[in-house]
Amino acid sequence: MARKILLVNDHIEGLANIDVYRRNGGYAAVEKALKTMTPDAVTEEVKKSGLRGRGGAGFPAGMKWSFLAKPPGVPRYLVCNADESEPGTFKDRYLMERNPHSLIEGMIVSSFALGARTSYIYIRGEYYYVLQILEKAIAEAYEVGLLGKNIMGTDFSLDLYVQPGGGAYICGEETGLIESLEGKRGNPRIKPPFPAVVGVWGCPTVVNNVETIAAVPHIVNMTGDEYAKIGIGRSTGTKLISASGHINKPGVYEIELGLPVEEFIYSDAYCGGISEGRSLKAVVAGGSSVPVLPAELILKTAAGEPRLMSYESLSDGGFATGTMLGSGGFIVYSETACMVRNLWNFSRFYHHESCGQCSPCREGTGWMEKILHNIESGHGKVTDLDLLVDICKKIEGNTICPLGDAAAWPVASHIRHFREEFEYHINNPEKVKDPRHCEKQPFVRKAQSNPA
Amino acid sequence: MAEQKEIKFSEESLKVALSLMRRYPVGKQKSAMLPLLHLAQAEFDGWLSVPVMNYVASLLEIKPVEVYEVASFYSMFNLKPVGKCLLEVCHTSPCWLNGADELVQHLQKKLNIKVGETTADGMFSLKTVECLGSCGTAPMLQCGSKYYEKLTHDKMDELLDQFKQKGERPTYLDPLQ
Numbered sequence: 001m002a003r004k005i006l007l008v009n010d011h012i013e014g015l016a017n018i019d020v021y022r023r024n025g026g027y028a029a030v031e032k033a034l035k036t037m038t039p040d041a042v043t044e045e046v047k048k049s050g051l052r053g054r055g056g057a058g059f060p061a062g063m064k065w066s067f068l069a070k071p072p073g074v075p076r077y078l079v080c081n082a083d084e085s086e087p088g089t090f091k092d093r094y095l096m097e098r099n100p101h102s103l104i105e106g107m108i109v110s111s112f113a114l115g116a117r118t119s120y121i122y123i124r125g126e127y128y129y130v131l132q133i134l135e136k137a138i139a140e141a142y143e144v145g146l147l148g149k150n151i152m153g154t155d156f157s158l159d160l161y162v163q164p165g166g167g168a169y170i171c172g173e174e175t176g177l178i179e180s181l182e183g184k185r186g187n188p189r190i191k192p193p194f195p196a197v198v199g200v201w202g203c204p205t206v207v208n209n210v211e212t213i214a215a216v217p218h219i220v221n222m223t224g225d226e227y228a229k230i231g232i233g234r235s236t237g238t239k240l241i242s243a244s245g246h247i248n249k250p251g252v253y254e255i256e257l258g259l260p261v262e263e264f265i266y267s268d269a270y271c272g273g274i275s276e277g278r279s280l281k282a283v284v285a286g287g288s289s290v291p292v293l294p295a296e297l298i299l300k301t302a303a304g305e306p307r308l309m310s311y312e313s314l315s316d317g318g319f320a321t322g323t324m325l326g327s328g329g330f331i332v333y334s335e336t337a338c339m340v341r342n343l344w345n346f347s348r349f350y351h352h353e354s355c356g357q358c359s360p361c362r363e364g365t366g367w368m369e370k371i372l373h374n375i376e377s378g379h380g381k382v383t384d385l386d387l388l389v390d391i392c393k394k395i396e397g398n399t400i401c402p403l404g405d406a407a408a409w410p411v412a413s414h415i416r417h418f419r420e421e422f423e424y425h426i427n428n429p430e431k432v433k434d435p436r437h438c439e440k441q442p443f444v445r446k447a448q449s450n451p452a
Numbered sequence: 453m454a455e456q457k458e459i460k461f462s463e464e465s466l467k468v469a470l471s472l473m474r475r476y477p478v479g480k481q482k483s484a485m486l487p488l489l490h491l492a493q494a495e496f497d498g499w500l501s502v503p504v505m506n507y508v509a510s511l512l513e514i515k516p517v518e519v520y521e522v523a524s525f526y527s528m529f530n531l532k533p534v535g536k537c538l539l540e541v542c543h544t545s546p547c548w549l550n551g552a553d554e555l556v557q558h559l560q561k562k563l564n565i566k567v568g569e570t571t572a573d574g575m576f577s578l579k580t581v582e583c584l585g586s587c588g589t590a591p592m593l594q595c596g597s598k599y600y601e602k603l604t605h606d607k608m609d610e611l612l613d614q615f616k617q618k619g620e621r622p623t624y625l626d627p628l629q
Contacts, residue, residue: 075477087544087583118477125490125528126584128597128624161475166486166526169582183485183512185525201480244546244587251588288545288583331546331587345545349582355525435553 002269003230003256005218005238006211010098016133018140021101027146029217033109034154037220042113046216048224050236055081055172055209056287056327058311061216067196068114069204077205078116079181080107080213082123082130083165083172086287087349088329091240092210094252096123096130099214100137104160106213108146109220111158114206118159121210122177125164134162169353173401174207176355187357188401211240232258235310239328241270246334248272261285261307261314262299265332278334282417285314286326288346289406291413292339293323319413338438340425343414344372350407361404364395368411375422378429385415385422459507465495469511482512485522489529494623498538499530527581528624535570535577536621540594543580546587555591556580558605562612575616596622 004010014020021027033042047062068076080103084092096103103121111119123131138160141147149157163181165171171180175189178200199205215237219227228236235257241264244250249272255264264270265280274280283298284290301307302321307314315322333342351365368391371384392408399405415422425432461469469488476483488508489500496504500523502516509516523529530538539559543552556578560566563576570577586592589601600611615622 084585085583088546088587090585090587093585124585125486125526125624126594128490129599132597163475163483164486164490166489166522167528167581168526180486181483182480183482183518183522185522201477242588244590245549250590284545329587331549333549337549341548342545345543345548349544352527352582 002254003238004254005230006095006099006102006214006240007252007254015099016097016101016137018101018137018144021099025221026101027105029220030105030108030146031152033112033220034152034156039113039115042109042216042220045219045224046113049215049219049227050224050231050234051212051215051219051227052235052311053209054211054215054239054328056086056289058325061208061212064196064208065110065114065206067194068206069197070115071204075118075203076114076116077200077203078107078111078114078119079177079200079205079207080119080121080210081172081174081177081207082121082127082210083177084127084210084327085124085169085172085353086289086327086329087346088242088244088284088331089287089327090242090244091252091328093127093130094242095210095214095240096127097133100134101141102214102217103134103210104137104141104147106216107160108141108151108158110206110208110213110216111160112156113216116206117157118161120181120200121160121162122171122181123162123164124171125166128164131162131164138162168355169349170355170401170403173403176401177207178205185355187355188403190400230256232308232310233312235312235325239309239325241309241328241330243271243330243332245330245332246275246278246337247332248275255309257308257310258313259309261309264309264330265299271330271332274332274334276334278336280332281335281337282333282339284323284329284331284333284410286324287329288331288349289402289409290324290326291319291322291409292342292417293321293413294417297321297417298323319409320416323413336439338376338432338435339414339418339421340372340376340432341435341438343410344369344376346410347372347407350403354403354407358399358404360395360398361407364391364404365407367391368407372411375425376432378425378432380422380426380429382423382426384426385419389415459496459503461491461495461507465491473512482514482518485512485519486526488512489519489523489526490624493529494625498534498536498621498623499532533570536575536619537595537615538577538579540579540581540584542582542584542586542590542592542594544583544587546583547590547592550590552591555593555603555605555608558608562609575619576612597624597626598622 051061052058170176171186176186180186195205280295347369351369356362395404396408473481473484505519509519592601
């Protein structure tokens, strides 16, 4: 039986309304935390739960909270990262649209734990209609005294505001987000100092993803120890997966971490198999930034073990034969997908979204896009592939923020696993002129021999 | 010289703008930049002219260049006039896998413009954008605050007719239905 936590009430009509939300157990965690627990006790439960950041990095949330500096007389801030922009990811939107109060409840409990008196939800500008849903829910919460002064008659007060972005992927990076919240270009900051010490307006700040914050009330309600029993190993709890691409049932699914990838792709409870009865070619498991894996490596690890939907299992084998859980943006490619065109598409994205601060990323992403466009349109050279790998190496680790890595990893992994397809493009320029050539004549890979 | 209309928010928008600025600590009103730019773009014909940006700078009590550098950084702000309906078609991988390129081609043919152009009657502008977080309901486009998802070419044609009949400029600030 699939375990549901975040979406347990997803079937209930009108859940975005505060009365419906409360009738179904909503805001119980606010009452429990504010009336019976200390802020440190809440943090302790989150630590015990093993909850890891759901935005992509997977860093333990409780530990991140414990890094927050608490100099006397200086305000502290909690900022929710709702900038969801990683291609293939749409889970936060789903959660906020259908259950906005679960995020607000999480913001109240988390702000209490961190000692924040004003908190912000930074939402990507394109989700303006979701912002309106949140504003409405926040107004409802103010009306019944769940936000504002002396929440539920306690001495804890909190103001909560939503701020829209302006359309920039880079603002999902926490220091880019902070810059943007301050009304500037979203150029990421050099770390250290980390936001936990110097964040928004120079004050200590915690930035957490929507899904992370929405999990906190459930942890408070069931206790951290109980939450830690769900999932597998250090991948505790459940995760929202955004499934898209060539599958029969695209959508957002909540899975208990540890679910076999094969079950996720083929079971009718989840993706429902590959569309049009075709066969699986590749998967990008955690948003466009994580390495792509060919069918045989996403279903089984290099050691032949079944691959599971967990932080550890997906990264088994390192980047040579593994990938990452990332944001849970699960993009599925059937045999008809051209991996060269896909990579060109990804590279165009990163070139478009590079903030331009660091030369390796600003220039490198542009070069990669151009070279890949040449290959895809039948103007590639044999030396291009080594050149691409070389550019990747020069970007990776040489930039202020991880966008550089995020741009390099797909390139390196597409070439690592689909080199023959790239070579085919370079050697058969006439055959690849039609952008849909792979649909008409799927490129059949030879068996994986020796992954570089 | 043509007579220049004074750039000023309506009374209602000004009230909204001032309340948005109060969401931040005293002296940090610059933080209201992005919300104010959205407000301004919605009010002033869907784009940010230099006088409009100067007006926002005066409200925030900052230098105009601080507004220009922000407006030019974010993809949602138009620094040139756009048609009444700005059709923003997502073309990132998951949408591409589900026919975004064909949708763009269809729109180009139907509207007789290329990506980045506006129809002669000023009704439609066509733009391709990167991932809008609608990958499970691809292909899709955004117009104003709304997402139009799982688009077929027939559905697209109907939508264009609806937009034309309405003849209004949808904005990011349009209230929910």
